[in-house]
Amino acid sequence: MxxxxxxxxxxxxxxxxxxxxxxxxxxxxxxxxxxxxxxxxxxxxxxxxxxxxxxxxxxxxxxxxxxxxxxxxxxxxxxxFEEKARYHPTNDIDFKGKSFRHPPVIIGSGPAGTFAALVLAELGQKCIVVERGEAVEDRMRTVHRLQRSGSFSEESNYCYGEGGAGTFSDGKLTCGRNHPLIRYLFEQWVRFGAPDSILYEAHPHIGTDYLMQIARKT
Ligand SMILES: Cc1cc2nc3c(=O)[nH]c(=O)nc-3n(C[C@H](O)[C@H](O)[C@H](O)COP(=O)(O)OP(=O)(O)OC[C@H]3O[C@@H](n4cnc5c(N)ncnc54)[C@H](O)[C@@H]3O)c2cc1C
Missing domain, CATH: 3.30.70.2700 (Alpha-Beta Plaits)
Incomplete structure (x- = not known):
């Protein structure tokens, strides 16, 4: 109770x-x-x-x-206190012990691509994630170079690269809170290094320092 x-x-x-x-x-x-x-x-x-x-x-x-x-x-x-049923995105998917003949290819390692890959991994399915930009540490150096000298990389910048477009944002998690999937998403961010305050703050926030760690771990 x-x-x-x-x-x-x-x-x-x-x-x-x-x-x-x-x-x-x-x-x-x-x-x-x-x-x-x-x-x-x-x-x-x-x-x-x-x-x-x-x-x-x-x-x-x-x-x-x-x-x-x-x-x-x-x-x-x-x-x-009445516990609400926890929603997990794999709840409604049953591969019946089978796998894809060819691994699905996910284009981009932003939040959408990363979560798609995570859900497939939780279902025991292999996938390939293709990302046009750099790994997050290299991307940070490239973004700093842009800030310092104005030298712009078309492939790796504020929008492109591991972690996706929000990696260098101010990190406000701008989304509704009522859809049951949101709780799952936030719990995964905590699992991969975000502060657990995002689970209860009215205006949750993950700064670039955390977002980089999360991108690295996922
Ligand atoms: C500067 C900035 C600040 C932001 N601030 C906030 C904020 O504070 N709060 C908030 O909630 N949202 C913010 N957003 C919005 C948020 O970043 C997006 O809603 C979110 O990133 C969308 O996720 P996504 O995975 O759909 O796409 P993206 O994050 O855009 O990810 C797409 C990925 O695909 C890769 N890609 C693109 N084309 C190809 C290709 N041809 N081949 C391989 N890879 C490819 C890109 O490099 C990128 O990594 C901000 C966005 C920007 C640009």
Whole structure:
């Protein structure tokens, strides 16, 4: 059994004291930190409507020593957590133990090509990824050369090369959050090195430093 804490609000000033989230939640619910066995942040957003009072709002999943009593005594804040079915892109695909006669060829190692290759690999299928631009470290040097001297490579630049067009972006993950595939995509980015805050931040972000690591690992 798990509990959903619908909106746990923490003033930014308290967070700056670097208190552990478990301590904050425990004192709010009249528990000791040891009573909280599991704490997972599901959502986090910043409320800066009043400049003098800035808050973070969290949605949390908790497992405590006595969930039933806690639910009864904090019915205004807490409810039973209902786990949503996790969607995996391979769910609806069954190769029935067979393989492609020829490995599929994926053109480009941007997010679309990389995820296509990952899903095929998870299905035990080999594929070939063809990328016109350079490997990500070489690409970074080529992009720096462009910035320094204006020397432009048609094949490897901000748009072309391992990792795809967003590798040198400011890394905001601009997409809806409701489609069940999005959770899968974000979990794979975390698996390959992105910070796990992208799973719950309202405006998730992966910087170029992480994107390069991810491109290298995938
Ligand atoms: C400068 C910039 C900043 C951006 N910032 C953001 C952002 O902050 N947040 C956000 O969500 N989105 C951002 N985007 C958009 C995001 O990068 C794209 O939505 C995303 O990269 C699309 O993924 P894709 O795999 O479809 O295509 P791409 O990422 O474009 O990948 C295509 C890949 O195919 C390769 N390729 C192309 N032609 C060939 C060929 N003939 N043979 C072999 N390989 C080939 C390319 O080199 C590239 O690696 C940005 C885009 C740019 C250009």
């Amino acid at each position: 798990s509990i959903l804490y619908k909106q746990f609000t923490v003033p930014l000033s308290e967070q700056n004291l670097a208190r552990d989230m478990r301590d904050l939640v425990a004192s709010d619910l009249g528990l000791s930190a040891d009573d909280i066995l599991e704490l997972e942040i599901l959502k986090k957003s910043l409320d800066a409507r009043k400049k003098s009072q800035i808050f973070h709002h969290y949605q949390l999943r908790l497992v405590t020593r006595d969930d039933e009593t806690l639910l009864r005594t904090n019915a205004d804040k807490l409810e039973n």
